Amino acid sequence: MSTVNLEHLFKPSSVAVIGASNRPHSVGQVIMRNLLAGGFDGPIMPVNPRSQSIGGVLAYPDVENLPVVPELAVICVPPAAVIPVMECLDRKGCKAAIVLTAGLGSTPHDETRSVKQMMLEIATRNKMRLLGPNCLGLMVPPIGLNASFSHQSASKGKIAFVSQSGALCTAVLDWAAARGVGFSHFVSLGECDDVDFGDVIDYLGSDPDTRAIMLYIESIHERRSFISAARAASRNKPILCIKSGRFAEGAAAAASHTGALAGADDVFDAAIKRAGVLRVYTIAEMFSAAETLSRMRPFRGDKLGIITNGGGIGVLAVDALIERHGHLAHLEQSTIDNLNSVLPDTWSHANPVDIIGDAPGERYAKSIDMVLADPNIDSLLVMHAPTAITDPVEVARGVIEQVKTSKKNILTNWVGEATVAPARVLFNEAGLPTYNTPEQAVAAFQHMVNYRKLQDLLMETPPSVPQDFTPEIDKARGIIHLAIHSGRTMLTEPEAKAVLDCYGINTVKTLSVETTEEAVATAEKIGFPIALKILSDDISHKSDVGGVVLNLESGEEVHRAATKMLKNIGKQFPDARLRGFTVQEMVKRQNARELIVGMTTDPIFGPVILFGHGGVEVEVVRDRAMALPPLNMKLARELVEGTRIYNLLKGYRDVPPVNLEELYMTLVRLSQLVVHLGEVVELDMNPLLIDQKGVIALDARIKVTPKVVSDDKRLAIHPYPRHLKQEIVLEDGTKYMLRPIKPEDEPAHYAFMSKLTPEDIHFRFFGSVRELPHSEMARQTQLDYDRAMAFVATVPNGTSQGDIHGIVQVAIDPNNEHAEYAVMVRSDIKGRGLGRILMEKMIEFCRAKGVATFIGQVLPNNRRMLTLCEKLGFTRKYLEDEEVFEVTLPLDQPTKPHA
Template sequence: MSTINLDHLFKPKSVAVIGASNRPHSVGHVLMKNLLAGGFDGPIMPVNPRSQSIGGVLAYPDVNSLPVVPELAVICVPPQAVIPVMKCLAEKGCLAAIVLTAGLGSEPFDEKRSIKQAMLDIASEKKMRLLGPNCLGLMVPGIGLNASFSHQNIGSGKIAFVSQSGALCTAVLDWASARDIGFSHFISLGECDDVDFGDVIDYLGSDPDTRAIMLYIESIHERRSFISAARAASRNKPILCIKSGRFAEGAAAAASHTGALAGADDVFDAAIKRAGVLRVYTVSEMFSAAETLSRMRPFRGDKLGIVTNGGGIGVLAVDALIERQGHLAHLDPETITALDKVLPATWSHANPVDIIGDAPGERYAKAIETVLTDSNINSLLVMHAPTAITDPVEVARCVIDQIKHSKKNILTNWVGEATVAEARNMFYAAGIPTYRTPENAVAAFQHMVNYRKLQDLLMETPPSVPRDYTPQTDKARSIIHTAIHAGRDMLTEPEAKAVLECYGINTVKTIAASDIEEAVRTADDIGYPVALKILSDDISHKSDVGGVVLNLDSGEEVRAAALKMQRTIEQKFPNARLRGFTIQEMITRAGARELIVGMTTDPIFGPVILFGHGGVEVEVVRDRAMALPPLNMKLARELVEGTRIYKLLKGYRDVPPVNLEDLYMTLVRLSQLVVHLGEVVELDMNPLLADQHGVIALDARIKVTPKVVSDDKRLAIHPYPRHLKQELVMDDGTTYLLRPIKPEDEPAHYEFMSKLTPEDIHFRFFGSVRELPHSEMARQTQLDYDRDMAFLAVVPDGPEQGQIHGIVQVVIDPNNEHAEYAIMVRSDIKGRGLGRVLMEQMIAYCRRKGTETFIGQVLPSNRRMLTLCEKLGFSRKYIPDEDVFEVTLPLQRDAH
């Protein structure tokens, strides 16, 4: 993940084309033609040893003959010529290249490397950025750059399109050209061997010329960089994606129900939802959504009002809304009374507000004015069907005049084609979203609703974990390692339940017995009724083979059931090793729901948590939702609410609701288990019984591996870095808990801010700030620990337990070059050295992380901070235009 030298790729001042050609229809010919026709105002330097000029432009025989170092090189030579070209470009100092050539991975360069790997090694050594190979190229219309072999040029716009598929690029170009849609960037990634989605999203996220980012994704190579970049960028602008391969099946040989249920597309959905990316399913839907979201006003609710001159199109809109699980607003009685005064008596008297087919623009304006005052209506769809006695242009003009100052989101749908074309153009010109069909208009509204939900999820402060506890991680790992050392990759049911108990997850008492008589004695000890199950490493789903018998009421019944199980296994599975039986107490809870909770390991996004309808029919019902760990209580609730069974869990008729807090807590604790225990690759609890008293796992299955990778490579989202917690003792004896910030710290952060003087707030924010809005506070507390960090000094006990006395925070750029810091210490405890200790801790953290420079901006009047920076070895430089000192501390000087 890096934006190093991407300016040379996306904003070059000169371009060299290696492999330029005069041969018609060749890649080198089309590329030169596109570059020359695009209007790029920098030098374009074709390289071809056999031609004096290409397209009328002086050509050069080789890279070494170029008169200037090209900022961007476009390579379209045969595979065997790529490495000599790359070496020359690297020696000359070129820092960006587009490699159009395909097939480099299958061509050997030497005994150990393919041509592709040799190319990447050269680029890596010189920090040269590569787009491709096997790509279409890129276009940046704003600077006239068309460095592609596309069949047509494009206009300038505010939308960026990024695709792994060259074929889809050409199709989208045709689609957009026919609709006069322009782009800020049009990027074909190809094989993504260097520049990947994460790099491009990071770059475009801070690009002022890009208002929305659209992605076509076939696969994700760097999961954490993708999610980190998308989470950061999606806070500033909409990101939309289409994903191919939606119906690819998961692993057929999964050892658990969770593994069998977790399809690749479900996991992808969970990942992009966590990243704040909105998924769409067609190209036209993508462009429509991008246009809608980029023009969206602040969105405050999901209830839609409709004003129409045709009842039929209004009903179509309602049908589409309900089908998409949207919400139609109910009109207040006051609104209906007000509409009675301005509309014909035959109007619909409900939402949709049908103002009758002969409605002129004035009637539309009065109806819209009245409806927009209704607090139940958050957004409004204005619809019009042409009639012989109305003028769609006159109606559009009145609508535009009426809604141009509205703070609510307004969408329009003028049904038809030629008759309403001019009216649609008027809406386009006025910046008002307009759509051809009721279905498209409603889809656009739901895009706004879903996008707002994603943003709220990124910004929402999760509730604190209701019960504090310390998991027994070492004990759980010991159980797992015992199985691994015995050569097993599946824990026995008692072992699996013991691991779950280490994390506070409630399980039914289960005891293993090596033979039938021990099983009978164990059942006597537990007390009847009991459940009897086979114990075998070779049989995963016991109920499928008659290996589970419930409600046994005596020793005789246990003995008979065990004998029958043995005979069945010997006859049907002679090679299965039967280690004995497990006996557990019968749990009978009237009205309890059977759920499944588990995790599996996705090949792209790593561990993923599953929740859904459980029981023996789990794979038939297939009611489930997924989420990436780590989870908090808020994310756990979102996961549960994503299933159909959630409605039943809330209770109905005389069935009480289940204890949802206990269910959410179980999911959070499972998440912690997944984060802590990298040995666990698959797990499920099925069934997990849930009722008003809580949840309990009746069965458990855990698959493990001895090949544990680090969390940096295993988890798609960086977990809370609990290892950075430490006790801090000040010179005066005051003790603090120094720890990374959590999203749950937002309330305490507000309290901390209330203890700051106006002067301290001015020093921190360079202005007067009464109270930070929730969106800004969420940015400060909800960090991507991969690239940001904040340490709190928290009072560990006593009357002020949990209060924050100091905060130091850094924002680290994607290249890990600069860490920009900010620090605040509570005003009433200044002068005790806490600020210096916090700065030293953060400097040490950034130094360990490999960050090159620690920087900040300090107001000249903040003498205390300037003095501290001087003592810590910072240099400073006054910036007159901003009236601040920039302070800088090199962190890696010893390494050089």
């Protein structure tokens, strides 16, 4: 994950084409033609040893003879020639290359390396960035750069398109050209051996010429860099994606129901939702959504008002809205009364507001004014069908004039083609989204709704966990390791439940026995009724093979059931290793619902948590939702609300609602288990019973592996770095807990800010700030621990427990080169040394992370901070333009000790 030298790729001042050619229809010929026709104003230098000129431009025999160092090289030579070219470019000092050549991975360079491996080794030496190989190339229309072999060039615009498929790139270019859609960047990634989605998203996220980012994804190579970059960029501009390969031909066998249910496409949906990316399903939908979202005004709610001159098209819009689970606004009676005064008696008297077919621009304007004033209307769709007695352009002008000052989102749908085309031009010029059909207009509105929901998810402060809980990690790991050391990958049911118990997840009492007689004795000890289950490492889904018998009421029934079970399974699975039985008490709860809760490991995104409708019919019902760990209470709630069974859990008729808080807590604890125990690769609680009293797992299975990878490689989202917690004691005896900030800390952060003096606020924010908005506070508390960190000093106990007394935070650039810090200590406790401890904690964290430089900006009158920086070994430079000191600490040297 890095943007190092990407400016040479996307904003080069010179381009060399190695493999340029005059041969018609060759890649080298098309590349040169496109570069020369694009209007690029820097040197374009073709390299071909057999031609004096290419396309009328002087050619050079090799890279060594180029008159200047090319910022960007386009390589279109056969595989065997790629390495000599790369060596020359590296010696020359080139910083970026587009490799169009295919087949490098299958072409050997020497006995141990392919051409691709050697190419990447050369590129790594001096951080040369590579786009491709096997790609279509790159276009940056604002600078006239068309370094591609596409048949169609891209026009200028504000949308960036990034694709793994070269074939789709050409189709999109055709589609966009026919509709006048332009691009800020058009990028074909190819095989993503160096420059990947995460790198490009990071670059485009801060590019002022890019208003929206569109992605075509076939597979994700670097999951964490993708999610981190997308989460950061999507806070600033819309990101939309199309994902191919949504339907698998078949699922691999899994040891649990969770593993069988967790399709790759469902996991991808969960991942991009966590990253704030909006998914669409067609090219037309993608461009429509990008245009809509890039023009979107602040979004206030999801209730839509509709004004139309035709009842039929209004009804079509409502049908489309309801089909997409949208919300049609209800008009206030006062709004209806106001409309009665300006509309014909035959108007619809409801939403959609049908103002009758002969409505001129003036009637539209008056209706719009009254409808927008209705507090129930969040956004407005204005529709028009051409008639013989109205002018679509005149009506459009009336609409445009009326909505100029509106703060609500306005969408337009002028139905038809030739007659209404001039009106659509006016809407585009006025910056009002316009659509050809009612369905397209409603889809655009729902894109706004869904995008707003994603943004709210990124910004929403999660509630605190209702109760403190410390899991027994070592005990759980000990149970798992005993199974692994005995050569097993599946825990027994009692072992699985013991692991869940270590994380406070309620399970039914379960005992294992070896013989029929022991089963009878244990059942009598537990008390009837009981459930009897077969115990075998070779049988995972016990109920599928007759390995579960419920509601046994006596010892005789237990004996008969056990005997019959052994006989039947012995016939069906003679090779199965039977270890005996498990005996457990029957749990009977009136009105309880059966759920499934579990986790599995996706090959791309790693561990994923599943929740849904449970029981023996779980694969048939297939009502489930998924989320990536780690989870908090907010994310757990979102996961549950993503299923159909959620509506049943809320209660209905005489059935009371279940204890949802306990369910959310169970999901959070499962998430903790997944984060802590890398040995667990699959887990299943099915059924998990829930009612108004709480939850209890009736059955559990856990699959484990001895091959544990680090969290950095295992989890797609960086978990909370609990290992960085540290208790400290100041010289005056004051105790604090230093720990990374959590999203749940937002209320405490507000309280901390309220205790700062105006001078402290000025020193921190270089101005007067009364209160940070929620959006900004969310950015400071909801961190991607891969690229940002904040440590808070909190009171560990007493009546002020949890209060924040100091905070230090850094933003780390994607290249891990520098960390920019900010530090604040509560005004009433300054002078005790807390500020220095916070700074030293953060400096050591950044040093361990490999950050090169620790930097900050300090106002000249902030003497206390300048003195602290001097003691810590910072150098400083005054920036006259900004009237601040820039303080810098290289992290390749230790922090100065206390004086």
